Amino acid sequence: MAPNIKTVPFGSEESKKRENRVWAIRSTLMRIKRPDKDLKAEFLDPKKPLTSPFNCTNPVIITEVVDSIKADLAFLRATLKKHADFLVSRWKKKSQGKxxxxxxxxxxxxDKKWAAIHLLERVGAGDEDRKYSGPRNLRKVRTRRTADGKIAICLELHTQESLANTELRDKTLVLHHDSWFLPYLDAETLSEDPTLFFSLLHHRTSNDPEKWLMFDNTNIVLAEHFSIIPNVFNPNCVVAQGPDYGKLVSWNAEKAHRWEIIGFTKAYHLFTAHRKMLNLLSNCVRALLAEVEAPTTLEVHPKWDGMVAADFSRFKTDFPWSTDFVKPFSEPPRFDACEVAELIASRHRVVLDELELLQTDPQYVQMLSKEICACRFFETWRVEDMTPWLVDYLFFQTMHRESYWRQLVAESELMIRCLDVFERKPTKRAKQDLEQAVSIVNDLCIETFAIFEPQVHAGLLVERGFERNFEFQGSAKIKSTNRGFTAKDWFTDNLLYWSMSTLGFDKERPFTMDPAFNFAIIDRLCRTDLKEARRIRQTMLDKLSDMSILSEIITSIQSDTTRNRAVLTQLWEHFKELWVKELVKAKVSQRLIDEDVKSHNQVEVQTVWGKENDHPAALPIKSTPKASLVPDLTFATNGPQNQVVFYVPPTKTVALPSIQHVKLESLVFHYMFPVRGAESQRSFSWQDFLSAMIDAGFSILQSQGSAVTLKLDHPTDSGVKTIVLHRPHPWPTVNPVMLRRIAKRMEKWFGWHREMFVERSK
Structure with a gap:
């Protein structure tokens, strides 16, 4: 349970508010109750026992939802097999308006973009939370639920405005159910780019519903919070995977913590989200087929197959700011421990290089200082008054970020060692150690995100692009530093500011969306609106990029159902030992103890979705190979062991082959490594710079935020094969200062120098 105000450290009211904000962000990332929403400990009256919450009078309600899911999925798979290219042609021929x-x-x-924003605006605040002018002389009779759960009829008095808002709120709660359960979808977004619909159709039909379980679980929170469908309770749980998908079973604590089974209410919401998605797709496909009398049937579908082979890369070619926008239109999130460790290590190298530049490059520090001092907040301050603030903002915050990334590197390195041990000898103890290491990395990412967020929130004050979002007070006649400010709620009026100031916590709303939703908005605005993109400085974008990659890691770990189900294995094993001791103390016979322990043995995880005798075309059977867990048997592996090597200072004798380049790209390296004593005075476009990096042997990968990852096929002598660079913002131009920064980093990690590069002959 999250701490409340009584458990946080004593201090000033400001520190308490700051600590409460951090805990609120943690609560959002973990989806637990916020500290101010915790239940109060009260003694129950034994004479008035609580009534049973299990009020579900229709036990087959889950079966009906599952049958609908299976029917729609079978229809979509069969239709794509026959009419995929026909659907592509019909959908692409329609204009955006059609x-x-x-x-x-x-x-x-x-209908409008960012459906969750508009839904929250309409229903986020009740009539009692809004301020209206004028007399309340309009009557409205309505039903409401009382504190004891009963339905009561009441009479309300409204103004003309409050009555209209109340009626709109009630109407919104019963409409737009597809967007309530799928808040990342809306008609405007899907109509803008036909590729989005095809990608959604492909990934939802090629992956079984259980693969989307954890992704949908993070998105149904909006519908859950506002009770879009009734919360029905049942003493049984529901199987979440395998041939018994949707079957009611008895409660089993270990299976529940492994997400093999889920509670009835949660299952009803999750399966409803699955049904909404597949029903939406099947309705659209049926309507497209109905537009002609005899849809074309083909054995092969070159248009569709070409799009699938390209992985619908249309929205990946322009290096988007973040991948959060395309997550619903891509493969389900997956967890790769080695990939996560490399991401963390590469981000740590970025902040290490940043610290080195702050200490060794005066021009770089001067450039950052000028940007900050030019903001309106400091317009009356003297230089000597600003210096402590600049030191804190530029140096201390960077050191703070480095310390957290360093700790993440250490924990991810331990995770890789545990993975290596488990792959060489998959014992139960090795499995538990790996699960614990993954859990620690997840918890530390949540903690790091919560600690980094205040830096972004406070940094908005010195961003010139967001000055109009603050109202400044104070007169320099009294004191040069006599400066105060207030900020109002800019929800819906200024989406960029709202998205950046509410990452994980929105104090003005009763509900906070997952930060991935905010990052998707920032990504979309930066790529489609140059005016909005110019409001963010490069340093702020770099901080957002760090937080975005943390959000990505958290999502990937929480979406890994195989390990997520087993996170508490070690805890339950210890609990069994304690339980046996208690049974022995109670003088229970050994036979009964053995039977009790045996009843709690782990059941093999199911890996097949659908019934075993279903037709392959409708419900394909996919089996996942698993390593058996034996206590003392060692397995020899033929593949290479997964290993991540962290920072080792490169030696002076790095031997790299000369790299040949065409004339244009050789200019990049010529100015990147000028002759001794000279200064680089030329800028290059970002695309020309990336072309030079590709010619130098790097492959370009999109990372989270404004970052791209340059990756070599093989690590250098220092053990490093990736480096993260941030796309210059807002103009895609690599200026001399940035080029010099990159050159220093390349020399440090890869041993690059001027003599390595020669011009390719024409």
Whole structure:
């Protein structure tokens, strides 16, 4: 349980508020109750026992949802097998306006972009939380739920404005169910780019519903919070995977913690989200097929197959700021321990290089200082008054970030060692150690995100692009530092500021969306609106990029159902030992103890979705190979062991082959490594710079935020094969200062120098 105000350290009211904000962010990332929402400990009256919450009078309600899921999935798979290219042609031929009308007619999606924003605006605050002018002389009779759970009829008095808002709120709660359960979808977004619909259709039909379980679990929180469907309770749980998908079973604590089974209420919401998605797709496909009398049937589908082979890369070619926007239109999130460790190590190298530049490059420090001092907040301050603030903002915060990344590197390195041990000898103890290491990395990422967020929140004050979001007070006639400010709620009026100031916690709303939603908005605005993109400075974008990669790691770990289900294995093993001791103390016979322990043995994880005798075309059977867990048997592996090598200072004798380049790219390296004593005075476009890096042997990978990862096929002598660079913002131009920074980093990690590069002959 999250600490409340009584358990946080004593201090000033400001420190308490800051600590409460950090805990609120942690609560959002872990989806636990916020400290101010914790239950109060009260004694129950034995004469008035609580009534049973299990009020579900329709036990087959889950079966009906599962049957609908299976029917829609079978229909979509069969249709794609016959008419995939026909669907591509019909959808692409429609104009954006016709696609929009089609979606509003055949789905329950919200019409405007960022559906969750508009839904929250309409229903986020009740009538009692809004301020209205004028007399309340309009009557409205409505039903409401009382504190004891009963339904009561009451009479309300409204103004003209409050009555309209209340009626809109009630109407919104019963409409747009597709967007309530799928808050990342809306008619405007899907109609803008036809590729999005195809990608959504492909990934939702090629992956079984259980693969999307954890992703949908992070997105149904909006519908859960506002009770879009009734919260029904049942003493049984529901199987979440395998041939018994959707079957009611008895409660089993160990299976529940492994997400093999889930509670009835949670299952009803999750399966409803699955049904909404597949029903939306099937309704659209049926409507497209109905537009002609005899849809074309083909054995092969070159258009569709080409799009699938390209992985629908249309929205990946322009290096988006973040991948959060395309997550719903991509493969389900997965967890790769080696990939996570490399991401963490590469980000740590970035902040290490930043610290080195702050200590060794006066021009770089001067450039950052000028940007900060030019903001309106400091317009009356003297230089000597600003210096402590600049030291804190530039140096201390960077050192603070480095310390957290360093700790993450250490924990991820331990995770890789545990993975290596488990792959060589998959014993139960090795499995438990690996699960514990993964859990620690996840918890530390949550903690790091919560600690980094205040830096972004406070940094908005010195961003010139966000000055109009603050109202400044104070007169320099009294004191040069006499400066105060207030900020109002800019929800819906200024999405960029709102998205950056509410990462993990929105104090003005009763509900906070996952930070991935905020990053998706920032990504979209930066890529489609140059005016909005110019408001963010490069240093702020770098901080957002760090937080975005942390959010990505948290999502990947929480989406890994195989390990997520087993996180508490070690805890339950210890609990069994304690339970046996208690039974022995109670003088229970050994036979009964053995039977009790045996009843709690782990059941083999199911890996097949659908019934075993279903037709392969409708419900394909996919089996996942698993390493058997034996206590003392050693398995020899033929593949290479996974290993991540962390920072080792490169030696002076790094031997790299000369790299040949065409004339244009050789200019990049010529100015990147000028002759001794000279200064680089030329800028290059970002695309020309990336072309030079590709010619130098790097492959370019999109990372989270403004970052791209340059990756070599083989590590250098220092053990490093990746380096993270941030795309210059807002203009895609590598200026001389940035080029010099990159050159120093390349020399440090890869041993690059001027003599390595020669011009390729024409």
């Amino acid at each position: 696609r929009f009308s089609f979606l509003t007619e055949h789905t329950e999606l919200f």
